[in-house]
Amino acid sequence: MFTLQSLLRRAALELRVLVPGDPGALEAPVAWVHNTELPDPSAYLREGELVLTNGLWIGQVPAARFVQNVKRAKAGGIVFGLRAELPGTPGELIEACRAEGLPLLEISVAVPFTAVSKAVADLLADERKQSLVGMVRRGDALATAISRGAGASGVLDVLRREHDLPLAVVDRMARSLAVAGATLDVDQLQAVAAALARKPPALEVELGGAGLAALFPVGAVGDIDAALICLRPLRELTTPERQALEQTARFLSLEVAKQQAVQGIEMRFAGELLEMILSGGWRAAEVPGRLRAFGVDPDGPLAVCAVAFAGGEAATLYGLAEVIGEFFAAEGVPAVVAGGSQDVVAVLPWRNPEPELPMLAQRLAGSVERRFPGLRPVVGLGGLAAHAAELRPQLLQSREACRVLRRTRTGPSVRAFAELGTHRLLLGLLDTETLRHFSGSLLGPLKDHDRRRGGELEPTLRAFLDHDGQWAATAAALHVHVNTLRNRLARITELTGRDVARTEDRVDLFLALTIEAMDWAQPG
Template sequence: MLSLATLLRDPDLQLRLLVAGPPQTLNAPVTWVHGTELADPSGYIHRGELVMTNGLWMSEVTPTEFVGSVRRVGARGVVFGLRVAQPTTPAELVSACRNAELPLAEIPIDVPFTAVSRAAAAVYERERHDVLSSTIQRGDALTNALSRGAGISGIIDVLRREYERPLVVIDRLGRLLATTGPEPSESGRRKITEALGRRPPPIDVEVGPGLSAALFPVGGLGAPDAALLCLAPTTTLSEREREALEQAARYLGLDVARMQAVDAIEMRFATEVLDMILSGPQRAADVAGRLRAFGIEPAAPVAVCALAFAGTTRDRPDDAPTEPGMSEIVTDCLMREGLPALVAGGTQDVVVLVSWRRSDPDLHDLAGRLAAAVAAAFGDRPVVVGLDRIAPDATDLRSPLQRSREACRILRRRTSDDMRPVVADFESLGTFRMLVDSVDPELFQGFSQTVLGRVRDHDQQRDGELEATLRAFLQNDGHWAATAASLYIHVNTLRNRMARIAELTGRDVGRTTDRVELFLALQSVPG
């Protein structure tokens, strides 16, 4: 780096320091050297420049005025060139620089200002050479790290050998890919993923109380796939540190792209296994071989579950069943559990096949943890999980796969504002409930309104309770006395209401087919 201290150490210049200025001023970076004899050079000098002068301006202004104009624009100091007519540096100039806390050096008569300019250019040339050389050497090291399969950790190690800075790599789902310092908290990761979603991403992001990190996006033509973070504000990094981090981020993009390609291949591989299972027993041998590739023993018990986002909440009526990255969250969670599993993600659900030698309640607990991990990663969106019985081996997976996915489909179509994960197996959903949920909601609402429309109009116009009475009657299995007691009315009042319901609906609760229609029509509204 070019500084006044650098020039003072050059023996060819023979500079003599007269005023040092405040501490560290001599080591401050000098942007260039500027020769001038103007009485007020402030309009031509830029911040950080070193001023060289022979003092020809002294017939027009005082040294104090000249130094004031130089100091005002942020010059790094003054080099006074001695000449035959002025063999010593004026005491007034020395005093003015000392009062202004501006460094002052003198250069002998036989050393021209061009020597200072050549020395400054040589320093810049060496710096450019050093930067280029270090960039090439770092690039070779980063390339070697990738070629030998060291991946993200290898890239971070290259940076750590060069700069002692705490580094973190996190993908857009908040997963920690590598670190050389303290791990960000859960809230810190969420802030990082939010920052990656902005256009463009911010330069710095707060990852903890009072802790700001410089963010360098990794990969992605649109939204970045990950972020390299230096756990220090950008303003504290040197230019060479920033260049090194930006270079490393580009190499990280290559490895992240490789990982994404591998994940895509594995996902297609996993989806093919599901197709094989659904095709029937003729592909059983192929299924067994594919499952072994995922670490699943085909002769041992295998559990199946299907996950999706609840798709019909009042606040989010158009939520998609799955999102990109959902499969990765599930895979990471299973890896932390130490469970060999196959995870296949699609547009309607994410299916998990996992070796399972534990109990059914343990499977429900695992499903709940998977759902909670997905919900947390996507802003606490409600997640549902469908299950079925545990298959004794891989030859009996077709039915559990179909039933778990059907259970998931039914669960996600239920309207609820509850954000908690819902886990249910196929059999627990109930036969009539499955039939109701399998019908298009709009069609079912139309059926319900056809059967109960006149009853609802009656209640609205007369502030009546016919629909509530019908619901209570069916919930009490048609027992008159029990229903009247639950409604705190006389049994004759109940009979009158039921007669009015029969008149309005054309259906008699005494007939089985009519009672079934009334019961199903009530399922479209909260009970």
């Protein structure tokens, strides 16, 4: 947009300022020019337009009324054109403009209004040309920065060379990807992530002490994955600044998409490593090489931790692997981090004393909780593996410890497998296939019965054991009569060969149900 000052600099227009208007009015953007002789042109004026008039309305309305009408439409000012019949601008018009703080310019008889319109068109065309040229140059610079691997920080540097703005790039997991002239704390990062989660994303976000900040969404693979943040409200940004920010946000989408692709490859690579550890056999021979690819020494002591959220569904694990990876990177600990369907597992070298591992896990839980407010992270630990060949039992133990913690609403957020109940510790020492065979042989007949006849034998057994063998409490929980419960338990005894009235048989059934719930053979 042009300004009144830019018109005044064109001597050929022979413009003269009679009333400068409110402070800064002469430098304010003007939308266009509007030639009118209506006593009340407010219905036809757009905000910011410059009114051109010869005063033919004089005699129909007082000058003060005409000026008020123009002011009400939020026009940018008035240019009064002198004519032979009126060689001077009326004093009442000058006073009215002064009273309303509206700029008033005078143009000589020799200069037609068409000259003003042409000058405005030239100014806008030149402005548009400069904007396009600047956009092309900026685009070249942004593309060069990305192609050279400058990353999000390099992209912001390109923008900052043109506009001195406080900038940051934040993704929807509240991670700061880059900053330039700005600093965001944890609460501010969380506020940006919350704004991105809205449908549609917010255009401004309140950042506490930093006030309102403009938000320019950055899309990557079919969704809004990050935002370019300018620590200024939208109303304070000029049109060129907004255009530059919008263009930069589009280029940042390329960088974010590239980062996501790299992270996706790393996650798949890490997931394959866990499958190799769990499967054993010939694939276990590939584990050391995979560990080395992540910077983890396979020949030294290794620790495994499994992380999830207490009571959380699998959907809550989104972004958890990335946060855990960032934590270990900040700690200076190389780690393989892989997300599963129920938890996220990290394998890391550990040459420190074993008692220090829970302390690291506590810091990890605290870091995750800060990034996922409202959720309770839990960390399960296995024992230390002397080398890569011993990782499998430690991986299983850490996941079992995590699974137990997930079922608790209170209590410790970090627990080692050795701290679990004795029966779980003993189960963890046995071969998985043996355990699954034991569980399947006992529970298989119950499952077949329930599947064929739509029965409730297995749920009945679980409820009976959960209520410590109390008949009345179990019947009440199942909403059945005690006689119905007795008939079901008798049928369970018949199918399994285990009498629930005998302690040793009840232990077998309890262990079979516990083994099935562990489901250790599942990699996710």
